[in-house]
Amino acid sequence: MTALSRLLNGCPLLPIIQTETPQQAVDIAAALAQGGVSAVEVVLRTPKALDAISAIRSALPSVLVGAGTVLNAAQAQDCKDAGAQFLVSPASTPALLQAMIDTGLPLAPGVSTVSEMAMAHEMGLNELKFFPANLSGGTPMLNAVRSILQQVRFCPTGGISAANLTEYLSLPNVFVVGGSWLTPADLVKAGDYTAITALTAESVRLANVCLAEKSAPLRKSA
Template identity: 65%
Template sequence: MLSLPPLLSSVVKGPALLPIIQADTSEEAVAIAKALADGGIGSVEVVLRTRQALAAISAIRAELPELLVGAGTVLSADDANACKDAGAQFLVSPASTPKLLEAMIATGLPLAPGVATPSEIALAYEYGLREVKFFPAHLSGGIEMLKALSGVFQQVRFCPTGGIGQHNLADFLALPNVFVAGGSWLTPATLVKNKQWQQISELAAAATAIARQLKSAA
């Protein structure tokens, strides 16, 4: 059995928020990260959806050493290892398979594998994992599903992502089995395209205020 890495909840910094960064260049990624940090964010997830994602992780680590920087959309062992080499401090995947879970665990980095069904949660549980990403949260039943899962998987905590915004953030964070909320609502593509960094900072500050009222990361 693989040795389990530290829990993601034990390393996440700041409010219980995990904004997603998707950038076409490392410079853009750093600008987004700075805007989020100015709004009170302490942890970010750079998704592997652009060619410059790995470079973006390295650049943010170099420019903002106080920020916790993870990698998302990890789909393979190659992804997991490349992210670790780039300096990622945690890993997040959109789904779970035995090979992917084993590869992510083997890096020694904190992780949140993606789940959408009880069977996927059970798979992660069999590997000893007690923190997972619930994705896509809204389409998979949202708050009511998380409430239902809490009775069956009493030791599992979730990072819901997908369909979360300022309008329902408090409802998700109020759930005892949610340890952090993720999503892209703090980094809208239109604001990034137009380099409206102050507006991103304002969105982050508003979300930070909500999160700190309910729960903060360690």
């Protein structure tokens, strides 16, 4: 099973798409891609979510498409069948984790406690979604678990915005940040894809500056 970080290949942002129609999903994904994002997560919160995954895969082959809000084995398989390239869940149970593993897709199961992190780690999963990030302790929590779970890295989601994304990305155990701040409901409803592109471009700029600073000490030590 390929690690999600390897699939993302350095993409620092994982925006969430919640949409009512497949065409709207394609338009949102295109706006995000134009702003510099190479991967998106379509959440299973609307009846057309699976169709949206398939539509983005077909219309935008250069964009990686994952499925979020996966809650059971049936959904995990349905997402794979729809063309999802990775899976994300908001929570973790042994049965759900095993079902996601069985698809063979890269994944980031949701955790918020040290016990959940340890359970996922026991099952060989070392790239986890930290959710809801801000409500679960934010960056202090992720700093606190670094020495305990040294192999585990995180995708914080929940309360992430342009105002705090660099606080998370600067942590050694964070490989990407996710959220819906790039696809606010009012802009999606208005079809203002130019504004979505602008929001994305600014967040990508902030993320790239942060990642350059993060890697600078590594380059000096080498």
